[in-house]
Amino acid sequence: MALGEILFEKYGISASVLEQTDSTNNLAKAAATAGAAEWSCFIANRQTGGRGRTGKQFYSPEGGLYLSIILRPRFSCEANLLITTAAAAATKSALLSVFGKNAQIKWVNDIILDGKKVCGILAETALMGNSPAYTVLGIGINLSGNQNDIPDELKSIMGFIEKTPVSDEQKAALTAKIIEEFKKYYVNLESKPHLNFYKENMICDRPITVVREDGGFNAKILGLDDDFHLIIEGDSGEQKLSFGEVSIRL
Ligand code: BTN
Numbered sequence: 001m002a003l004g005e006i007l008f009e010k011y012g013i014s015a016s017v018l019e020q021t022d023s024t025n026n027l028a029k030a031a032a033t034a035g036a037a038e039w040s041c042f043i044a045n046r047q048t049g050g051r052g053r054t055g056k057q058f059y060s061p062e063g064g065l066y067l068s069i070i071l072r073p074r075f076s077c078e079a080n081l082l083i084t085t086a087a088a089a090a091t092k093s094a095l096l097s098v099f100g101k102n103a104q105i106k107w108v109n110d111i112i113l114d115g116k117k118v119c120g121i122l123a124e125t126a127l128m129g130n131s132p133a134y135t136v137l138g139i140g141i142n143l144s145g146n147q148n149d150i151p152d153e154l155k156s157i158m159g160f161i162e163k164t165p166v167s168d169e170q171k172a173a174l175t176a177k178i179i180e181e182f183k184k185y186y187v188n189l190e191s192k193p194h195l196n197f198y199k200e201n202m203i204c205d206r207p208i209t210v211v212r213e214d215g216g217f218n219a220k221i222l223g224l225d226d227d228f229h230l231i232i233e234g235d236s237g238e239q240k241l242s243f244g245e246v247s248i249r250l
Contacts, residue, residue, distance in 0.1 A: 003043065003168040011176035015041035022049035025124055025138040028068035032126070032134040038072045043175070050140060052120050053109060054247060058140050059154055065141040065171055069179070075190050076131045081243045082189045083123045084109050085228055087137055089194040090181035091119055092201050095141075098174045099161055105202045106250065107221070107230045108243050111141075112203060115250070116159025118142050139178065143171070192226070199224050209249040210234070210241065216249075 001009065004017040021027055024042040026049075031040060047060035060066050073079045088105045095101045095111070095118075103113040111119035122138040144162045147155065185194045202224060209216050210232065219234035229240040230248070241248075 001168070003171055006168055006172040007041075007175060010172065011179075013041060013176060013179060014039075015043050015175070017043045018045070020044060020046050020048065023047055023051050023138075024066050024068035025051060025122060025136050028070050028136040028138070029124065029126070029134075032070045032072075032136060036070055038070055039179070040070045041175070041179075042068045047140075051122060051138075052140075053122055058120055058122070059151065059158065060140060061145060061149065063144045063165060065139075065143050065174060067140075067175060067178070068136050068138045069182075071135040071137055071186070073125075073132045073135055073189075076127075077190070079132050079135060080123045080125050081108075081228055082192065083135055083137055083186075084121050084243070085198055086185040086189060086194045087121045087123070087139060087178075087182055089197050089201070090178050090185065091121070091139060091141070093181045093197075094174055094177035095119075095161065097177050098170065101161055105198060107202055107224065107248065108228065112250070113159055113161065117157055118159050118161055137182075141174070143174075192228075195226060195228075198228070203250065206250060208232070211247045211249055212245070221248075 004015050007013040007015045021044045024044050027042040044066045046062040047066050050058035050060035052058040092105055095103050103111045106112045109121040110117050119141045123135055125135040126133045142160045144166045145160045150158050204221050206221050210219050217234055219232040222231040222233055
């Protein structure tokens with residue numbers, strides 16, 4: 001059975017599965033605008049125009065899991081932040097459960113395995129007035145590949161979950177587990193049910209570079225506050241970073 005069939009038959013998940021597209025987030029946004037139901041999924045085996053946060057490209061070669069899910073959140077306050085962090089927690093759990101890999105979360109939207117990024121998350125929200133009309137939750141996982149095939153500029157930062165190809169059964173199991181774990185958080189997301197798990201599984205106590213539009217500086221991660229602000233210590237003492245304001249480099 002192909003991936004779409006396994007997802008539907010075994011897990012009851014409706015997904016459009018493509019070999020290639022520019023960005024599954026683009027597909028999901030078009031479908032959401034046209035009225036597609038919450039939890040509709042879009043999956044590709046490779047993307048030609050994968051997008052990351054802060055306008056960066058997300059390199060999306062063959063063999064990854066590029067997944068976008070349509071959500072219709074019923075709250076507006078910090079929807080993107082809570083959806084992104086809950087998806088990171090759900091993906092972390094699913095990678096452990098399906099592949100036995102103990103990855104860590106890198107604030108705010110990355111998953112790291114053996115020091116390399118194996119997953120990025122991008123939630124994009126369209127507003128109607130002040131309320132979200134829909135959010136597209138995009139999750140890109142470097143499931144399988146060879147370190148030698150990565151472009152030179154990404155070699156030191158990008159990694160893979162597995163070295164050998166991953167079957168459609170495993171891809172379906174991973175997709176289903178991510179959605180199952182995410183749903184547990186999503187039903188009550190405003191109360192931040194994933195906060196403690198996120199804190200416990202986040203990379204901490206590490207030197208980092210904080211990257212802002214106006215430059216960067218070195219600091220150390222101290223922890224996370226209850227609003228998902230990253231607490232860091234730099235030359236000018238302790239400070240808190242907000243989602244959207246900066247990104248960090250390990
Ligand atoms: C990041 O690293 O900043 C986030 C990357 C998000 C990538 C996923 S792959 C599925 C979906 N389609 C996209 O174009 N982006 C997201």
